[in-house]
Amino acid sequence: MKYMLLIYSNPESWASLSAEQRDGLTRAHADLYKELDEQGLLVAGAGLADPITTRTVTIRDGVTAATDGPYAETKEHLAGFYLVECDxxxxxxxxxxxxxxxxxxxxxxxxxxxxxxxxx
Incomplete structure (x- = not known):
């Protein structure tokens, strides 16, 4: 069965990390990505651009509108994902x-x- 592993972040938690912690986070993702790929479990995965680049699309009464920013009003945002095939x-x-x-x-x-x- 396929599972989405949805990675959440927020500006405060990211800003609180040291450069060493950020590097460690990047290395940990690279290692896990490689392992999942080598085991044939990784279907796809990627980090997502900053939420400031987000556009939310709606259609109301046949009119399409694209607004800036994510739809949800929260501090946390979707930062990336892995799509994996697991037992x-x-x-x-x-x-x-x-x-x-x-x-x-x-x-x-x-x-x-x-x-x-x-x-x-």
Whole structure:
């Protein structure tokens, strides 16, 4: 089954990290990414640009609007993701727990529905 490992961050937690901690975070992600890829578990993964570059698209009464910024009004923002193929949610949680971001804000584990969406 596929799982999204959604990495959350916020400006305060990032700003509180030393350069050494940021380098460690980057190395930890590179190591985990490589391991997941070598094991054939990694489907995709990427960091996301700063939320200031976000556009939220809505359609109301047939009119498309794109507004600046993320839709949710929170301090935390989605900073990146891994899409992994795991045997079960416990295995996915194990990988999420190895992400350094879990120490600072959070990593959300969410099952990905297949095209029918009926397994949920």
């Amino acid at each position: 079960d949610i416990d295995q996915a949680i194990g990988y999420a727990a190895r992400m350094p971001d879990a120490e600072y804000v959070a990593v959300e584990v969410r099952p990905v529905m297949d095209s029918s969406g009926l397994e949920m």
